[in-house]
Each structure stands twice: as C-alpha cells, then as structure tokens.
Amino acid sequence: MLSNVRIVLVQTFHPGNIGQAARAMKTMGLVDLVLVNPRCFPDPEATRLAAGAEDLIESARVVGSLKEAVNDCVQVVGASARLRSLPLPHFDEPDEMAKEITEHALDAPVALVFGRERSGLTNDEIGHCTHQVSIPANPDYGILNLAQAVQVLAYEVNRTWRRRPESGYHPTRPTGEKLPSREQLDHFHAHLGRVMQASGFLTQPHARTEAQLQALFARAQPTRRELSLLRGLLSALEPKTHSPDNDQA
Structure with missing residues (x-):
C-alpha cells in the first residue's frame, strides 16, 4: 500500500x-x-x-x-x-x-x-x-x-x-528490551523473597509486603535487561553463606 x-x-x-x-x-x-x-x-x-x-x-x-x-x-x-x-x-x-x-x-x-x-x-x-x-x-x-x-x-x-x-506490522525490540517471561519473573520474586527474609526486612507484621512488591513490579514492567540488573543487585546483597540456586536471570 x-x-x-x-x-x-x-x-x-x-x-x-x-x-x-x-x-x-x-x-x-x-x-x-x-x-x-x-x-x-x-x-x-x-x-x-x-x-x-x-x-x-x-x-x-x-x-x-x-x-x-x-x-x-x-x-x-x-x-x-x-x-x-x-x-x-x-x-x-x-x-x-x-x-x-x-x-x-x-x-x-x-x-x-x-x-x-x-x-x-x-x-x-x-x-x-x-x-x-x-x-x-x-x-x-x-x-x-x-x-x-x-x-x-x-x-x-x-x-x-x-x-x-x-x-503485518509488529514492533521489534532488542532482546534486552523485551519483557521477561512469567518464569523469569517468578525466579526474580523468589530471589527477592529470599533476600528480604535473610535481611530481616520481611517479618510477620508485613505479610502483605511480598504481594505489594509484586504488584509494584507488575506496574513497572521491567525489561529483561532491567530484571537481570535487579537480580544482580539482589545477589550482591545476599549473605555470602547463601548457595545460589541454578535458576536463570
């Protein structure tokens, strides 16, 4: 056309x-x-x-x-x-x-x-x-x-x-700018939960904290590159005695 x-x-x-x-x-x-x-x-x-x-x-x-x-x-x-x-x-x-x-x-x-x-x-x-x-x-x-x-x-x-x-138009994004998969988000939230527990930030009076943070990141829609950056930050904050799991960023 x-x-x-x-x-x-x-x-x-x-x-x-x-x-x-x-x-x-x-x-x-x-x-x-x-x-x-x-x-x-x-x-x-x-x-x-x-x-x-x-x-x-x-x-x-x-x-x-x-x-x-x-x-x-x-x-x-x-x-x-x-x-x-x-x-x-x-x-x-x-x-x-x-x-x-x-x-x-x-x-x-x-x-x-x-x-x-x-x-x-x-x-x-x-x-x-x-x-x-x-x-x-x-x-x-x-x-x-x-x-x-x-x-x-x-x-x-x-x-x-x-x-x-x-x-037939479809916007193209660099790989790092694509949105993460559901599995990648699940790994991130599990990682975040571990760090919050180990740091003492997550306690019983704040039982809804994880759900609220998940909602926050859902609104923010981080890209795969941004999610990888956040995972790196969490890894740096984790206690050195923690054995990293084999999940993917």
Whole structure:
C-alpha cells in the first residue's frame, strides 16, 4: 500500500528541501517521489541532505506539470495552509486524510501534493486535486517548512497503515528490551523473597509486603535487561553463606 502513496513537490526552489523531503518519506516507508518543474534538480545539495535516502533522489521522476504528475491517481490531496474558494472536500485533521487515502491506496495510486516553499499551491493547481488537507498548528505561527509538512503527513499515512491488520506490522525490540517471561519473573520474586527474609526486612507484621512488591513490579514492567540488573543487585546483597540456586536471570 505504501508504494502507492506518491509525494508530489511542485516547483521546489531549494534543492536541499527535496533531499530533506526524500528523507522524511523514507523514514515512513514512502518511495514514490515526483517533482514538478523543480528549479534545480538533480543537485548535490539534494543528495547530501537526503542523508540515507539517496535512492529516492535517484529514482525521483521530473515532470512538466501537476496534471502529468497525478494523472493516474484516484485521489489527490493538496496540502494547503489556507482554505481556498474552490469547493473541494477539506480534511481539517491529517489523520482523517490518512484513513481515507490509505483505503484508496490499497488498489491504486494516490498523491499528496506540496507547493512552493513561499507561496504553496496556486488555485489552478488546487483544481487538479480532489481534496485539501491542512496541518493544525499555532495560529500565531503556523509555518512549517516543506520537509516538515511532508514528514507530518507521511507519518499519519504510515501510522494509519500500521494499524491495519493487513500491514503485518509488529514492533521489534532488542532482546534486552523485551519483557521477561512469567518464569523469569517468578525466579526474580523468589530471589527477592529470599533476600528480604535473610535481611530481616520481611517479618510477620508485613505479610502483605511480598504481594505489594509484586504488584509494584507488575506496574513497572521491567525489561529483561532491567530484571537481570535487579537480580544482580539482589545477589550482591545476599549473605555470602547463601548457595545460589541454578535458576536463570
């Protein structure tokens, strides 16, 4: 689906903004970049500021008109900081736009269109769009640069896609950042109980202390690495006469 979401930049003045927009796209899994009459492209500044997204710069297509850029798209959303007089459907929130555009992108190309750095899209260019979208911002200073606007809308598209069952998305964590198994937690609580007993901290009037501490660690949700650190601390505090068991951290 993400490969069907096209980013179209119209008459970009600074080539560095093209590179930064490409970087914003790649972080969100978008790969289709089309440039309408850029002032200067290709350009070393665009490649330099792509910072790892040089492949998008190399594969970017340059066309002569917005019509040519979006001719095959079933939905074209123009990013605009202000409402125009044209009677186009308008998304007040980017997430609303993302829900609709990802639905259409399952079957056909769609486009997000961004205008010039200083003046945005003209009314004629908005006329080639099917919808408009605005990014809510500080009413006293709502200015986003081109790459920032691309990043915000690309993020919303990516987030909406991740939440769809067919995306197959599963967050990955380093092994140490994974949550411990039930068995590992049981070993930790048994270890903690031994140390509390040996230290004299756990006495009959505090019979609920272990249960309360278990609840505390359940809320804290320590990772495997953090649990291993706690086990190391407990081992250091244990009386030296205690024979360590063979359980695992």
